[in-house]
Amino acid sequence: MTSSENSSAVAELLTLAEDVLARLTKGGASEAKVVARAGQDLSVRVRLDEVELVEEAGTRSLSVRAAKGKRVATAGTSDMTPAGIERVVRDALELCDLSQEDPYAGLPDPSELAIDVPDLALFDPACDGVRAAEAVARCQRAERAAREYDPRITNSEGASFGRASGAFAVATSGGFRGGYRGSYASLSVSPVADDADGKKRTSGYWTSRRQLALLEDEVAVGREAARRTLRMLGAKKIPTGSYPVVFERDAARSLIGNFAGCIVGDSIYRRSSYLLDRVGTQVASELLTIVDDPLIPSGPGSRPFDGDGLPSRRNAVVTAGKLETYLLDTYSARKLGLKSTGSAAGMTGTGAGTSNFVVKAGETPAADVIKQTKRGLYVTQMMGFGFNAVTGDFSRGASGYWIEDGELAYPVSEVTISLNFDKLLKSIDLLGDDLDFKSSIVVPSFRVAEMTVAGS
Amino acid sequence: MTESTVSLRAPFAPGEPYELDRARCRKLLETALSKGGDTADVYAEFAVGGSMVLDEGIVKSASRGVSLGVGVRVRKGDAAGYAYTEDLSWEALVRAAETAAQIATGNPVAPQDVTERSVPSRYNVKVPSLLVSGFEKRELLLQADRAARAADPRITRVEASLNESYREVLMATSVGIFARDIQPMIRFGVRAIAEENGKRQSGSSGGGGRMGLEYFSHPGKSPVEHAQEAVRSALAMLDAREAPAGEMDVVLAPGDSGVLLHEAVGHGLEADFNRKGVSNYSGRVGSMVASELCTIVDDGDVPFNRGAVNVDDEGNVPACATLIEKGVLRGYMHDAHSAKHFGVAPTGNGRRESFRSVPMPRMTTTMLLAGPHDPEEIVKSVKKGVFARKFGGGQVDIASGDFVFSISEAYLIEDGKITAPLKDVNLIGNGPDALGKVTMLGTDLAISDGIWTCGKDGQSVPVGVACPTIKISGMTVGGTDVSR
Numbered sequence: 001m002t003s004s005e006n007s008s009a010v011a012e013l014l015t016l017a018e019d020v021l022a023r024l025t026k027g028g029a030s031e032a033k034v035v036a037r038a039g040q041d042l043s044v045r046v047r048l049d050e051v052e053l054v055e056e057a058g059t060r061s062l063s064v065r066a067a068k069g070k071r072v073a074t075a076g077t078s079d080m081t082p083a084g085i086e087r088v089v090r091d092a093l094e095l096c097d098l099s100q101e102d103p104y105a106g107l108p109d110p111s112e113l114a115i116d117v118p119d120l121a122l123f124d125p126a127c128d129g130v131r132a133a134e135a136v137a138r139c140q141r142a143e144r145a146a147r148e149y150d151p152r153i154t155n156s157e158g159a160s161f162g163r164a165s166g167a168f169a170v171a172t173s174g175g176f177r178g179g180y181r182g183s184y185a186s187l188s189v190s191p192v193a194d195d196a197d198g199k200k201r202t203s204g205y206w207t208s209r210r211q212l213a214l215l216e217d218e219v220a221v222g223r224e225a226a227r228r229t230l231r232m233l234g235a236k237k238i239p240t241g242s243y244p245v246v247f248e249r250d251a252a253r254s255l256i257g258n259f260a261g262c263i264v265g266d267s268i269y270r271r272s273s274y275l276l277d278r279v280g281t282q283v284a285s286e287l288l289t290i291v292d293d294p295l296i297p298s299g300p301g302s303r304p305f306d307g308d309g310l311p312s313r314r315n316a317v318v319t320a321g322k323l324e325t326y327l328l329d330t331y332s333a334r335k336l337g338l339k340s341t342g343s344a345a346g347m348t349g350t351g352a353g354t355s356n357f358v359v360k361a362g363e364t365p366a367a368d369v370i371k372q373t374k375r376g377l378y379v380t381q382m383m384g385f386g387f388n389a390v391t392g393d394f395s396r397g398a399s400g401y402w403i404e405d406g407e408l409a410y411p412v413s414e415v416t417i418s419l420n421f422d423k424l425l426k427s428i429d430l431l432g433d434d435l436d437f438k439s440s441i442v443v444p445s446f447r448v449a450e451m452t453v454a455g456s
Numbered sequence: 457m458t459e460s461t462v463s464l465r466a467p468f469a470p471g472e473p474y475e476l477d478r479a480r481c482r483k484l485l486e487t488a489l490s491k492g493g494d495t496a497d498v499y500a501e502f503a504v505g506g507s508m509v510l511d512e513g514i515v516k517s518a519s520r521g522v523s524l525g526v527g528v529r530v531r532k533g534d535a536a537g538y539a540y541t542e543d544l545s546w547e548a549l550v551r552a553a554e555t556a557a558q559i560a561t562g563n564p565v566a567p568q569d570v571t572e573r574s575v576p577s578r579y580n581v582k583v584p585s586l587l588v589s590g591f592e593k594r595e596l597l598l599q600a601d602r603a604a605r606a607a608d609p610r611i612t613r614v615e616a617s618l619n620e621s622y623r624e625v626l627m628a629t630s631v632g633i634f635a636r637d638i639q640p641m642i643r644f645g646v647r648a649i650a651e652e653n654g655k656r657q658s659g660s661s662g663g664g665g666r667m668g669l670e671y672f673s674h675p676g677k678s679p680v681e682h683a684q685e686a687v688r689s690a691l692a693m694l695d696a697r698e699a700p701a702g703e704m705d706v707v708l709a710p711g712d713s714g715v716l717l718h719e720a721v722g723h724g725l726e727a728d729f730n731r732k733g734v735s736n737y738s739g740r741v742g743s744m745v746a747s748e749l750c751t752i753v754d755d756g757d758v759p760f761n762r763g764a765v766n767v768d769d770e771g772n773v774p775a776c777a778t779l780i781e782k783g784v785l786r787g788y789m790h791d792a793h794s795a796k797h798f799g800v801a802p803t804g805n806g807r808r809e810s811f812r813s814v815p816m817p818r819m820t821t822t823m824l825l826a827g828p829h830d831p832e833e834i835v836k837s838v839k840k841g842v843f844a845r846k847f848g849g850g851q852v853d854i855a856s857g858d859f860v861f862s863i864s865e866a867y868l869i870e871d872g873k874i875t876a877p878l879k880d881v882n883l884i885g886n887g888p889d890a891l892g893k894v895t896m897l898g899t900d901l902a903i904s905d906g907i908w909t910c911g912k913d914g915q916s917v918p919v920g921v922a923c924p925t926i927k928i929s930g931m932t933v934g935g936t937d938v939s940r
Contacts, residue, residue, distance in 0.1 A: 047534070047732065053814065055538040056555050063521075074519040078542045079467070084522065087463075091520040098590040100514035132558065157734050157855075192734050192855055199736050199886075200855035235856075240702035240938055270511070271613050271649055271656065383851045384860035386882040386934070390649065390658045395699070395882040395934040397851070397860035414858050416882045416934025418701070452936040454701035454884075 010179040013038060013169035020064060020089060021171045027093045029066040031107050032173045035347040037061050039166030044132060046139035047158035054132045059166075063348040066092040070101040074348050107174035107308070108330040108340065114178065114311040117304040121297045123181040126212040127163045130185065135161040138187060138218050145222025146191040152233065153226050155192035157202060162186050163212075170347055176309035184300070185212045189225035195233050203228035203381065208438050210298045228380070231401070235411035237455040238402055244376035245417055245451045246369055246403065249434055251379045252443040256290075256359060258387045258394070259425065260441065263317060264343070264352040265332025267389060274392030274422060275323065283323040284425035287362055287446075290318040292327060292343065294355030301356040301440025307344030312355070315341050321426070327352045358442040362431025366445050369430045371406040377453055378403050379417065392421035398453075415455040424448055462586050466502035466624040467524060467544060474544035476500055476526075478570050481628035484528060485567035487553035489630060492562030493530040493537075495792070497629040498553075499769060500526045500544075501811040503621060506586055510597040510616040513605075518590065525811040528556040531793065535559055538814050567630035575766040575773060578759050579666035581640045585620045588669055593618055596672065596679045600646045603683035610694070611687055612656075613649040616679070618642065619664075625769065629792075633771035640666055641762065641918060643906060646682045650690035657696065659689030659865075663905030665762045677905070689846060689865050692877050699866065699881035699935025705841035706883060706931045707834055707869060710902035712847045714921025717824050718910065719850040719859040720887040721745075721752055725779050725787075726805070726817040726912075727794035729854050736857035736887065737785060745785045746891035749827050752780040754789050756804055756820035762906030763821035763920030765807070770815055774804025779822075780891075791817045809915035819910060821920030827897020831925040834896045836872035842933050843867045843874050844883070857887035860934075882934040890928055898925030 013036040024032040038060045045053040062085065063076035073095030077088045130138075139159035147153050162185070169179030188206035195201050205225035207216035247255065267273035275283060294303045294312035303312055308330045316324050328336065329344035329352040345353025370378060383397035395418035401408040419427075432445035468476040481498050488496035503523040508515055526549055527540035537559025539552040585593065597616040604614040623639040645662030661682040664671060672678050708716060721737075729735035737745060746752070756765050756774025767773050770792045778786045790798065791806030794817055807818035835843065843866065850861030866878040903922040910919045 050533070051535040051559070053536050053538065054559055055814065057540045057812065058542075059812075060542055072517045074517060075521060076519075077522040077524075079522050079524040080542065081467075081544075083467075083473075084524070087522065091462075095518040095520060095590070098508070098518045098594055099516060100594075102514060102516045105516070155733055157732065195856070198740065199857060200734060200738075202734065202853070202855035232856075237932070240932075242938060270615070271651075272658065274656075276656075383853065383858070383884075384862055384882055385849045385851070386860070386862040386880060388658075388864070388880040390656055391879065393880045395862070395880060395936070397858070397882060397884045397934070399858070413856065414884055414886060414932065416701075416860070416884050416932060418699075418881070418934050418936045420936070452701045452934075452938055454703075454932050454934045456703055456932070 007181060009038060009167040010169050010181060013167055014171060014177060014179055017169050017171040020062065020085060021173060023089045024064060024066050024092065025173055027089060028068060029093060030069055031067040033065045033170065033348065035063045035168060035170045037166060037168040039164060040128065041164035042130065042132060042135060043160065043162040044135040044139055045158050045160045046136055046143055048156055049140055051136055052158055062088055064088055064092045065348045066096055067105060068096040070103060070105050071096045071099040072102060072105045073099055104331060104334045107172055108310060110174050113176050113309045114305040117178060118295065120295065120302045120304055122210055122302060123165065123183050124211045127183040127185045128165050130163050142187055142189045142218040142222040145219040146189050146226040149223050149226035150230055152193050152230055153191045154194050157190035157192060159189040172309060178305055178309060180304060184208060184210050185215055187215055187218060187221055189222050191226050191229045193229050193233055201229055201232040203232055210300065232399065232411050232413065235399060235413035237414050238412050238453065239456055240454050242450050243453050244373050244447055244449055246373055246376060246378045246447045247445055248380045249436060249443055249445045251382050252446055253439060253441050254382060256357065256443045257441050260354045260357050262389050263326050265326055265328040265336060266351050268326050269332055269335040272390050274390065279323050279325060281323060282321050284318055284321040285428040286321045287428055287431040288318055288321050288425065289360040291358050292317050292354050293358055296356050299356040301354065303355055306342045307347045308340065310340055310342040313342045327354060356440050356442060359444060361433045361435045361444050364430050364432055366432040366434035369432045369445055369447050370403055370408065372430060373403045373406060373447060376403045377412060378408060394418055394421050394424060415453050417451050417453055419451040462504065464504060464584060464586065464622050468500045468502065468626060476626055478634055481570060481634065482567060484549055484553045485628065485630045487550055488528050488530045488557050489565040489567055491557045491560045492565055493532045493560035495531045495630050496567065497529050497627060497770060498526065499811055500626040501623065503623040504586055505621040507617065507619045508593060508597060510601055513601055515594050515597055523810060526552065527811040528553045529814060530556045530559050532560045536814060540811050568632040570628050570632050570634035573633055573635040573771060575635055575637055578757055578764045578766050579640065581668045583668050584622050584640050585642050585668045586622050600679035600683040603680040604646060604648045604687050607684055607687040608691060610650045610652045610691065611648050612651045615647045617645050627769065627771045629771055635767045635771040637766045640668065642667055642671060644682065646686040648686040648690045650694055652694050655694055657690050657693035659686045659693060661685035662907045665760045665906035666764055667760050693865065696877045696879045698937040699878040700933055701935045701938050703930050703932050705838045706928045706933065707838060707841060707843045708926040709845045710898060710900045710924045712904045713844060713926060714822060714824065714904055714923040715847050715850050715861050717752060717822050717923060718819060718921050719852040719861055720885065720890050721780065722819045722822045723852050724854055724857060724887055725789055727788035727790045727798065728817050730788050731794050731797045735854050741785050741787060743785055744783045745888045746780050746783045747894040748783045749894050749897045750780055750783050750891055751825045753778050754819055754822050758821045758903065758920060761821050761903065761920040762908065762918045765820060768804045768806045769808045770806035772802040772804040772806060774820055777803045789817045789819065791815055807917050809917055813915050818912065818917050819919050821922060823922035826899050826901040826924045829896045829898055831898040831900050834898055834925050834927045835869060835874060837896065838869045839871060841869040843869050859887060860884045884932045884934060890931060893929045894926055895929040896927035900924045
C-alpha cells in the first residue's frame with residue numbers, strides 16, 4: 001500500500017526493493033526486508049554577502065536486512081550498478097552465517113502491519129524548486145538583516161540555506177509494502193560580535209520546515225540571530241551556588257531529548273536507562289505531559305508507518321508526570337514481553353525512537369517564567385555531552401543570563417549546571433506556553449526549582 | 457567456515473570498469489574550469505565498512521556497507537561550487553563537473569597536467585581486517601564477553617563491538633596533484649554494566665587505529681584486557697559520590713585528556729576560523745596563549761594512529777605542524793584554501809568525511825608534548841582537587857573560546873592523594889585561560905588509543921590526541937556538591 005501523495009519515484013524504488021527482496025529470498029534468506037532511497041539536495045552558504053559554497057547532489061542507496069532462521073545481518077550500498085546490487089545481496093546472505101541465533105529476531109506478525117497509510121503532507125514540491133540563485137538571495141537577506149541590526153555585529157560566520165527531498169520504499173518478505181516522499185528546507189544565520197579580552201561572541205538562529213512557505217521570514221531570522229549574539233556581550237561567570245534555573249525552549253529541547261533516549265525500548269532491555277522499572281510511577285513534575293505523535297501533519301518527525309511497517313499511533317508517554325509507557329519497536333517489545341508501540345525508528349536496523357515528542361504547553365506565559373523568578377539563571381545555550389543515561393547524572397556547560405528580581409540582569413557564560421535527571425524533571429515548577437514545531441522534539445521553556453551552578 | 461568474499465578493489469582503480477586515470481581526471485578538471493575559476497579538484501572514494509555487535513552473549517547482527525562516489529569542486533575566490541555523484545558513469549561525472557562549474561561565470565581556464573604524487577606509508581597494513589574470516593573476528597567479541605562476565609559477579613550486561621573500514625581515495629587537482637591512498641581502520645569497544653544494591657554504573661574500554669587485527673596483540677589491547685578494563689571502571693564507579701562544584705585544581709591523566717587540547721586549542725587554530733576572523737585566536741600569532749610549559753603540535757605522521765593520514769583529502773602530505781611553542785602561538789592548521797589566503801604552505805590538514813562533503817582544515821593527531829614533572833609529584837602537589845581518568849568527549853565555542861569536556865571516571869584528590877570516585881562531571885573553561893594555568897606537566901606523554909571522532913559542520917573525521925599528566929591550577933568543576 002502506498003499513500004495517495006506518492007509519485008513515480010516511490011513506485012520505481014518499490015520495484016527495485018521488490019527485485020532485491022526476491023533475490024534475497026532466492027539466495028536462501030528465510031526473512032528479508034529491503035529499503036531503497038533516492039534524494040536530492042542543495043546547500044548554500046553565504047558569508048559577508050559573498051557566496052561561500054554551493055553544493056548540489058542527487059543520492060541513492062539501498063539497505064537490506066536478511067535472516068536465515070534466527071540469524072540476522074544487514075548490508076547497504078550507494079553503488080547502484082548491477083555489480084553493486086549483487087554485492088549487497090551477497091554480503092547480507094554471507095553475514096547471516098556469522099551472526100548467532102537470536103530467539104527474539106524476526107519480522108512482526110503480519111496481522112499487525114499497517115493497512116491504511118495516512119497522507120501526512122510530508123512532501124512539498126516547492127522545496128525542490130529552490131535553485132541556487134534563490135538560495136543565495138535568501139541567505140543574503142538573512143545575513144544582511146543580522147549585520148544591519150546593530151553596529152556591534154562586526155563579523156559573521158555566514159548564513160546557510162539547505163533543502164532536501166527524498167523518496168523511499170520498503171518491501172518485506174512478511175508482505176509489507178510502503179513508501180512515501182518527504183522534504184524540508186532550512187535557513188540559519190550566525191553573526192559574530194567582538195567582546196572584551198579578544199573574545200568574540202556568536203550565537204545564531206535557525207528555522208526549518210517541511211513546507212517551504214512556512215519558513216520564518218529571512219529578515220526576522222537574521223534579526224533574531226543578531227539579538228542572540230548581542231545578548232552574550234560582556235558575559236561573565238557567576239559564583240558557585242544552588243539557584244533556580246530557567247531553560248529557554250531551545251535549551252530545554254536537549255534536556256527532553258535526553259529523557260526521550262531513556263524511555264526507548266533498547267535502553268530499557270539493555271539496562272542502560274535510569275528509568276528502568278518505572279512505568280506507572282512519577283518521573284517528572286505534575287506539570288509535565290508528553291505525547292509522542294507521529295501523525296502530526298507536516299511534522300518534522302512524522303511518519304505514516306513505523307520502521308517495522310506497523311501503523312503509526314499517538315502514544316501518551318508522560319501524563320501529569322507519571323510515566324505511562326516506554327516507546328517500543330517489535331524487537332524490544334519481545335525482549336520485554338510487551339507489545340510494540342509502533343515506535344520502530346530505523347527502517348533496517350532495530351531500535352525504537354521518538355517521532356514528534358511533544359511536551360504539552362504549560363499555562364505560564366514564557367515571559368512570566370522569568371518574571372516570577374526572583375534570582376536565578378536563565379539558560380539559553382548548553383555545551384558538551386554530560387549526561388549519563390545509566391545513572392541519570394547530568395552536568396553540562398551553560399550560558400545565558402542572570403535573573404535578578406524577575407529581570408534579565410547580565411549575560412553569563414562559562415558555568416556548568418548539574419543535577420540528577422530524576423530530581424531535575426520532578427522539580428520543574430513553572431512550564432511556559434511557548435511551543436515551536438521546528439524540531440521533532442517540541443518543548444516550551446520551563447523552570448527547575450534548584451540546580452547546582454558551578455562558576456567562580 | 458568460509459573465508460570472506462569481500463572485494464576491496466575500488467571501481468575507479470586501474471583496470472577496473474570505472475577507472476579514473478590521469479587523462480580522465482584532466483578532462484573532468486577541464487570541464488570543471490570551463491567557466492573559469494581559480495582551482496578545481498576531483499575526489500573519488502570507495503569505502504567498505506563492516507561491523508559486528510555483541511549483546512547478551514551473542515553476536516546479534518553483522519553488517520557491511522559500501523560507499524562509492526566522486527565529488528568535483530571548483531574554487532573562485534572564497535567561493536566553492538561542489539557537486540557529487542554516486543553514479544560513476546562518464547556522463548554522470550561530467551554532469552557533476554558542469555554543476556560545480558556554475559560557481560564561476562567567465563572564460564575557460566586550463567588545468568595543469570597532473571603528475572602522480574608519491575605519498576608516505578604511515579599505516580602499511582599487511583592484511584586488512586575486512587579480508588579476515590568473520591568467524592575469527594566474532595571470536596574476539598566472544599572472548600571479551602566471557603572475560604567481562606568472569607571478572608565479577610556484579611557485571612550484569614556486556615556489549616562489545618568491532619567496526620572496520622577500508623577506504624580508497626583518489627584526488628586530482630588543477631594545480632597538478634594526483635594522489636591515491638588506502639586508509640584502513642579498526643575500532644573495538646567493550647561496555648560493561650555493574651549492579652549492586654540498586655546502584656548501576658557502566659564502564660567502557662576501547663581502541664584501534666589504522667591497523668589490522670594485529671592491534672589486539674599489542675600489550676594491553678587484547679579483547680580480554682579491554683573487557684577487564686571496562687569492568688574495573690564500572691565497578692570503581694559503583695561507589696561514586698557527588699562531585700564537587702566550583703573552581704579548583706584539576707589533574708588530567710595522560711593520553712585521552714588530550715581531548716582538552718582538541719577543544720581548548722585545536723579547533724580555534726583551524727585556519728578557516730582565523731581566515732574569517734571568527735576565532736578567539738584570530739590575529740594572535742606570536743603572542744602568549746598558554747603557559748610556557750606548553751608546546752602543542754598537530755602531527756599527521758603518528759604511525760598507525762587513528763588520526764594519521766598519508767595524504768590529506770586535497771593531495772597534500774601532512775607533517776608535524778607546531779601550533780604553540782612554549783606558550784607562544786606559532787601557526788594554524790591549513791587546507792589548500794586557507795594556506796593560499798595566509799601565504800603559507802598547506803599543512804596537510806584539508807580533510808573531509810567523505811565524497812559527500814567539501815574538505816576543510818581539520819586536526820589529525822594533536823599532542824601536548826611532555827614536560828619536566830614527575831606524574832606522582834603532580835598529584836602530591838594538589839591539596840584539594842579532581843583527578844580525571846576517563847573522558848566522554850567535549851565541545852568548544854570557537855568565538856569565545858569557552859569549552860567543556862566531560863569526565864566519565866574521576867576521583868577526588870585530598871592532601872595529595874587520589875581518594876573517592878566521583879559521579880560523571882563536566883569541566884568548563886576558556887582556551888587561553890585554562891592553558892595559561894597549566895602549572896605542571898608530566899614526563900609521561902601518552903598517545904590515546906584510537907577511539908576519538910571529531911565533528912565539525914556536520915562532518916565526522918577520525919582523530920588522535922596525546923598528552924602527559926597535566927595540572928591546571930583552577931578550573932571550574934561542574935559537580936553537584938557545593939558543600940566542599
